[in-house]
Amino acid sequence: AQKITQTQPGMFVQEKEAVTLDCTYDTSDPSYGLFWYKQPSSGEMIFLIYQGSYDQQNATEGRYSLNFQKARKSANLVISASQLGDSAMYFCAMRERSGGGADGLTFGKGTHLIIQP
Amino acid sequence: DTGVSQNPRHKITKRGQNVTFRCDPISEHNRLYWYRQTLGQGPEFLTYFQNEAQLEKSRLLSDRFSAERPKGSFSTLEIQRTEQGDSAMYLCASSRRQGARTVNEKLFFGSGTQLSVL
Numbered sequence: 001a002q003k004i005t006q007t008q009p010g011m012f013v014q015e016k017e018a019v020t021l022d023c024t025y026d027t028s029d030p031s032y033g034l035f036w037y038k039q040p041s042s043g044e045m046i047f048l049i050y051q052g053s054y055d056q057q058n059a060t061e062g063r064y065s066l067n068f069q070k071a072r073k074s075a076n077l078v079i080s081a082s083q084l085g086d087s088a089m090y091f092c093a094m095r096e097r098s099g100g101g102a103d104g105l106t107f108g109k110g111t112h113l114i115i116q117p
Numbered sequence: 118d119t120g121v122s123q124n125p126r127h128k129i130t131k132r133g134q135n136v137t138f139r140c141d142p143i144s145e146h147n148r149l150y151w152y153r154q155t156l157g158q159g160p161e162f163l164t165y166f167q168n169e170a171q172l173e174k175s176r177l178l179s180d181r182f183s184a185e186r187p188k189g190s191f192s193t194l195e196i197q198r199t200e201q202g203d204s205a206m207y208l209c210a211s212s213r214r215q216g217a218r219t220v221n222e223k224l225f226f227g228s229g230t231q232l233s234v235l
Binding site: 004032033035042043044045047050052053091095096097104106107108109110 | 150
């Protein structure tokens with residue numbers, strides 16, 4: 001089963017509009033962390049925001065916020081006032097405390113966001 | 118502030134040849150990860166090091182793949198007898214782990230090495 005599911009392969013959004021990128025996850029571990037990364041065409045994965053499973057409040061970092069709904073196991077990224085430079089691939093990722101195997105991050109397949117002027 | 122550096126950025130090789138990639142992590146980072154990313158997919162974990170010790174290898178890492186981090190600083194990933202299915206972006210990431218496993222460990226990625234096997 002997929003641990004991280006991103007159901008939107010691509011999105012077109014008008015500049016200055018807000019955009020929500022969906023992410024659902026699957027884990028039985030009570031302790032986990034959720035991450036969002038941005039990957040522009042240059043290839044580098046850029047960290048955007050982090051949410052811990054025990055965090056009481058939704059994480060925010062500038063124009064980025066995370067809509068964390070623990071019961072639904074969703075961790076949607078919200079970008080306010082989108083800009084042309086936001087056009088990129090966006091990946092949701094998770095790390096579980098127990099980990100099982102890999103001690104790295106488990107990534108979803110990503111959403112390709114295109115901001116239109 | 119120097120980030121994670123990967124070389125080369127692009128590598129084109131013929132099937133059956135050996136290739137080697139290099140990753141220089143952020144200097145104070147003790148952990149180094151290798152990921153592979155194919156078109157339309159998210160990065161997939163391959164292996165990681167804590168200092169010079171290779172602590173885990175994914176089942177994706179066949180016998181043709183070998184990674185080293187001899188002095189706990191830079192790392193190399195070698196693929197022997199390359200196959201067309203090895204064509205992918207190979208990403209390196211580093212982090213600073215202090216103490217026990219924590220869920221909030223943030224990875225810093227390089228720009229990757231794009232491998233094309235003809």
